[in-house]
Every structure is written in C-alpha cells, then in structure tokens.
Amino acid sequence: MISFYDVGKAYRTGTVAVERASFRIGRNEFVFLVGPSGAGKSTVLKLIYMEEFPTAGRVVVGKIASDRVKPRQIPHLRRKLGVVYQDFRLLKDWTAYENVAIALRVTGASRKRLKKRTLASLARVGLVHKSGERAWQLSGGEQQRLAIARAIANEPILVLADEPTGNLDPETSLGIFHLLRDIHLAGTAVLVATHDAEMVKRFAGRVIRIDGGKLSEDI
Numbered sequence: 001m002i003s004f005y006d007v008g009k010a011y012r013t014g015t016v017a018v019e020r021a022s023f024r025i026g027r028n029e030f031v032f033l034v035g036p037s038g039a040g041k042s043t044v045l046k047l048i049y050m051e052e053f054p055t056a057g058r059v060v061v062g063k064i065a066s067d068r069v070k071p072r073q074i075p076h077l078r079r080k081l082g083v084v085y086q087d088f089r090l091l092k093d094w095t096a097y098e099n100v101a102i103a104l105r106v107t108g109a110s111r112k113r114l115k116k117r118t119l120a121s122l123a124r125v126g127l128v129h130k131s132g133e134r135a136w137q138l139s140g141g142e143q144q145r146l147a148i149a150r151a152i153a154n155e156p157i158l159v160l161a162d163e164p165t166g167n168l169d170p171e172t173s174l175g176i177f178h179l180l181r182d183i184h185l186a187g188t189a190v191l192v193a194t195h196d197a198e199m200v201k202r203f204a205g206r207v208i209r210i211d212g213g214k215l216s217e218d219i
C-alpha cells in the first residue's frame with residue numbers, strides 16, 4: 001500500500017531529513033517508526049500524506065506516485081488516510097463533536113452519515129460524553145483521543161500517528177497505544193511515529209528505526 005523507493009528528502013535549508021529510504025507497508029500492518037528527536041520521523045509521515053515531496057526517489061501510496069501526482073489528487077489521497085498530527089491541529093474553540101464532524105463535512109458526507117460516523121468515532125475513543133465540550137477544555141490525553149477520532153471518522157485504510165503520546169504520562173500513553181492497536185485489529189493499517197522506545201518494547205510488532213535520516217529494520 002505504501003512503497004518508498006530510494007527516497008531522499010533534503011529541505012531547502014540543506015538539512016537531509018531522509019536518506020535513500022526503501023520500505024513497504026502492506027494493508028493491515030501495524031508498524032512503529034522509532035527514532036530520536038530530529039531523526040526524520042515526521043518527514044517520513046509528511047512524505048506519505050504528501051505534504052512534502054521527495055528530492056530523490058519516489059513514494060507510492062495506493063495508486064498515487066509522488067513524481068506524477070496532480071494537485072487535485074491530493075485531497076483524494078488524504079481522504080483515504082487518517083492523520084494524527086504531532087501538534088494535534090484541533091480547532092480549539094470548536095466542540096469535540098464539531099472537530100470530528102468537519103472531517104466528514106469536507107468529503108460531502110450526507111447528514112445521516114456525518115452524524116453516525118461522528119458519534120461512532122467519538123465512541124471509539126471514549127469521548128461521547130464530552131461531545132459538547134470545546135477542544136481547549138479537554139485534557140491533553142483527551143485532545144489526543146479527539147485527534148484520533150477525527151482521523152478515523154472517514155474510515156481510512158491507513159492511520160498515520162505522529163508522536164501520539166508526546167506530552168502524556170505513561171499510563172495515558174499506554175491507553176493511546178492500546179487504542180491504536182484496537183483500530184488496527186478492526187482492519188486498518190497503522191503507522192505510529194514515536195521516540196518512546198520503552199512503549200514500543202511492550203507491543204510486539206514491526207519496528208522501523210530511523211536515525212539521522214537513515215532507516216533500518218528489526219528482523
């Protein structure tokens with residue numbers, strides 16, 4: 001579903017964030033992308049949801065290739081992906097319900113589907129009782145779960161989570177990892193970027209490491 005072919009990414013500043021990376025992620029996989037701060041994790045995710053483009057090699061996501069993609073195809077690609085951003089990107093003054101509903105509204109979902117999927121997604125992350133609260137009123141862990149609810153609203157084939165436990169305590173972090181694992185078990189591929197190596201050890205599964213832009217894989 002995702003293929004990187006000798007992908008390199010150098011930012012305009014000259015920083016090489018990813019160097020000759022090649023890997024594949026198949027449907028229904030659960031994969032951790034682990035590495036220290038500045039290693040290139042967010043860059044790898046941005047290359048997948050095509051917020052950034054490679055400066056060498058190519059990225060293929062489904063039928064869309066980074067070197068041939070047309071701008072109008074990108075919203076189409078994003079609809080199939082659920083992204084949990086490192087900085088959440090929630091609309092702070094909007095309610096939890098509205099933060100999830102917007103993801104469906106932009107796809108032109110019917111009113112019936114919008115309501116059904118919004119409530120189902122909030123239920124999935126245990127936040128139905130907070131539907132009417134504004135995002136800024138939620139705790140850090142709740143905001144993270146809300147970001148996950150928004151990511152799964154459109155029933156994506158792949159969820160990309162960038163440092164989903166960045167500022168959370170170990171117990172809350174564990175809850176988030178379990179939630180992502182459950183989403184995977186329900187039939188969605190999940191790629192989680194994290195520097196939390198301890199947490200990764202507690203979850204058996206595929207681990208791709210990145211350090212200084214160089215990828216390697218545990219076998």
Ligand SMILES: Nc1ncnc2c1ncn2[C@@H]1O[C@H](COP(=O)(O)OP(=O)(O)OP(=O)(O)O)[C@@H](O)[C@H]1O
Binds near residue numbers: 011017086195
């Ligand atoms: N837009 C940008 N312009 C220039 N350099 C960038 C840009 N984004 C990232 N970088 C650089 O690329 C490298 C990789 O950054 P990236 O954000 O991918 O790392 P990361 O592994 O996600 O780090 P963290 O764990 O801190 O989130 C870093 O050296 C960073 O400074």
Ligand SMILES: [Mg+2]
Binds near residue numbers: 042
């Ligand atoms: Mg990052």
